[in-house]
Amino acid sequence: MTWERYDSRVCSVARTMEVLGERWTMLIVRDLFNGVRRFDALHRHIGVARDVLTRRLEALMDAGLVERTSYREEGARERYEYRLTSAGRDLRPILVAIMDWGDAHLAGADGPPLELTHDACGAGVHTHLVCDEGHAIGTTTRLHAATKPGARLLVASHKD
Amino acid sequence: MTWERYDSRVCSVARTMEVLGERWTMLIVRDLFNGVRRFDALHRHIGVARDVLTRRLEALMDAGLVERTSYREEGARERYEYRLTSAGRDLRPILVAIMDWGDAHLAGADGPPLELTHDACGAGVHTHLVCDEGHAIGTTTRLHAATKPGARLLVASHKD
DNA sequence: ACCCTGAGTTTGGTTTTACAACTCAGGAGA
């Protein structure tokens, strides 16, 4: 029973992309990882339209990946900052994988713009594909994709 | 010098997302990984509009991630299929990272729809963050992001 | 000659995005 017989939407990639796939979302998550927390700072640094940023942040909060908290500095009024939740921080491997690919394929003459290192030892951090037996999975390593009970067969046409 | 002082677009995440960030692209890449190669099969299985699919495939070919080749079966006319290139296959860690996150956070009661296993040993395959010293990087492991010569400082406003 | 199929292309309508200006509220300073 081949992959084509299954409902394309009942798939973890499709589900995740429904959360992350809107324009700018990935860059917003990146900047949140990098410590940008204020609405206007996100707006300025990323270059996203204000109304779109509002809607992206709302969607991320609805999805449970971002939370908005208010805080007040001495002598200043209440302000808000946006932070990643635990589920939001779990997006880190996705971000690093995206960055790794960009480093390898899209860097300019000066090389990649940013390096991620392990605080404890200073070594560079990257994504690796590994099997649960500990084998490294390279680009050419053969993998098998098997559907599980969570998959859903297509009926006739699934166009809504 | 903080991250906010740097040009947000000169970043491997931003560059990669310029290639992958259009709607449907990630799902097209997923299906190509899973052996869907024909235009109409991609159209039907993913549910993407035909003109959008045409444009996505063109963009992926322009970016060097997909190639289109013609083939001819006995007694049939020339047809085309789309396949990932080497650079396209290098996207695999991104796809697996996305799938892993979806498995962990968005699976239904029946669990994740698909399992990826290593052909050679049958064990499940996942993304891991690892430093070059071999340390496993968990969600809470502290990392340091340092800009490199490839980064570009912002001037006043970078709005084009 | 006719029909079917495969891979787009076109059309018209809808939705999303971008931009700039605007709104509103809270606080500081005069």
Added chain:
DNA sequence: TCTCCTGAGTTGTAAAACCAAACTCAGGGT
């Protein structure tokens, strides 16, 4: 108390992107 500034959106408009369905075109089979 009034004015001004700032922060976080909101609004209106125009352009771009997307979608669905129908269409086009070419190659091959009957």
